[in-house]
Amino acid sequence: MDRDIILKALAHSFRRDVLTWLKEPERHFAAQAHPLEMGVCASQFDHRGLSQSSVSAHLATLASADLVTTRRVGQWVFYKRNEETIAAFQAALSDL
Amino acid sequence: MDRDIILKALAHSFRRDVLTWLKEPERHFAAQAHPLEMGVCASQFDHRGLSQSSVSAHLATLASADLVTTRRVGQWVFYKRNEETIAAFQAALSDL
DNA sequence: TATATAGATCGGGTAGAGCCGATATGACAG
DNA sequence: CTGTCATATCGGCTCTACCCGATCTATATA
Numbered sequence: 528m529d530r531d532i533i534l535k536a537l538a539h540s541f542r543r544d545v546l547t548w549l550k551e552p553e554r555h556f557a558a559q560a561h562p563l564e565m566g567v568c569a570s571q572f573d574h575r576g577l578s579q580s581s582v583s584a585h586l587a588t589l590a591s592a593d594l595v596t597t598r599r600v601g602q603w604v605f606y607k608r609n610e611e612t613i614a615a616f617q618a619a620l621s622d623l
Numbered sequence: 624m625d626r627d628i629i630l631k632a633l634a635h636s637f638r639r640d641v642l643t644w645l646k647e648p649e650r651h652f653a654a655q656a657h658p659l660e661m662g663v664c665a666s667q668f669d670h671r672g673l674s675q676s677s678v679s680a681h682l683a684t685l686a687s688a689d690l691v692t693t694r695r696v697g698q699w700v701f702y703k704r705n706e707e708t709i710a711a712f713q714a715a716l717s718d719l
Numbered sequence: 720t721a722t723a724t725a726g727a728t729c730g731g732g733t734a735g736a737g738c739c740g741a742t743a744t745g746a747c748a749g
Numbered sequence: 750c751t752g753t754c755a756t757a758t759c760g761g762c763t764c765t766a767c768c769c770g771a772t773c774t775a776t777a778t779a
Contacts, residue, residue, distance in 0.1 A: 530639075531634075531636060534630060534633050534634045534639075535634045537630050537634075537719075538627075538630045538631045538633075538634040539736090539737085540627060543626075543630075543719075546719060568755085569755075569756065570754095570755065570756080577737095577738080577739095578738070578739055578740075579755090579756080579757095580738085580739070580740075580741090580756095580757080580758080580759090581737070581738055581739070583756060583757060583758085584736095584737075584738090584757090584758095585737090586756095587757080599746095599756095601746060601747065601755090602745075602746045602747060602753095602754065602755045602756075603746095603754095603755065603756085604755080604756065604757095613719055616719075617716060617717055617719060620713060620716060621713055623633075623639075623642060623709055623712075623713060635766090635767090664725085665725075665726065666724095666725065666726080673768080673769095674768075674769055674770075675725090675726080675727095676726095676727080676728080676729095676768085676769070676770075676771090677767075677768060677769070678726095679725095679726060679727060679728085680727090680728090680766095680767080680768090681767095682726095683727080695726095695775095695776095697725090697776060697777070698724065698725050698726080698775070698776045698777060699724095699725065699726085699776095700725075700726065700727095
């Protein structure tokens with residue numbers, strides 16, 4: 528749980544949006560072919576205003592801050608919120 | 624209370640350090656000539672690794688995020704934590 | 720007015736973030 | 750093997766953040 532890296536990761540609206548979307552996958556990614564229990568497939572974030580390469584970089588930033596977990600299944604990578612890190616960060620920020 | 628501006632302001636360790644130092648002025652700024660109840664004078668943050676102009680810019684960033692309040696008294700500017708904004712931000716971040 | 724001090728702002732240099740299209744990688748299907 | 754799809758990485762561009770010394774502005778004091 529690295530506050531500095533997490534704060535930098537959160538300092539971009541797209542990355543915060545990703546975390547918000549992942550709170551309610553069924554609401555935001557209903558079109559996904561795979562079951563949402565596996566997580567949300569990276570490609571689901573494309574075409575939301577950014578190119579595929581930019582989306583990939585943002586997801587990598589979130590993953591390196593440990594704010595999301597990734598799980599590779601075949602040719603797909605599924606993303607989920609990492610509630611553990613998020614909660615720890617919120618707790619750490621309560622004595623800001 | 625602008626989350627985006629606040630998160631960007633917090634995404635720098637010096638600015639976070641300032642907020643931490645301001646939690647215990649008597650501990651970190653005992654050398655100040657003015658009473659600490661007025662706040663902490665801008666110049667107290669100089670010579671902590673950064674130049675005067677850099678410190679001034681960081682303080683301006685914190686002020687524009689409303690994380691600190693400023694009060695001009697004569698030729699000095701005194702800074703205090705803005706607990707109201709900080710608490711509102713923490714509350715807003717609890718549903719990250 | 721002249722001088723001193725605190726703080727803000729300017730100009731310039733460097734580094735990193737963010738964007739894209741193009742290409743590489745890695746996994747599957749035929 | 751070959752082609753295809755998902756994702757990652759590369760190269761190049763632009764924009765912003767950050768740093769500094771120098772200068773400007775404002776206040777105070779003689």
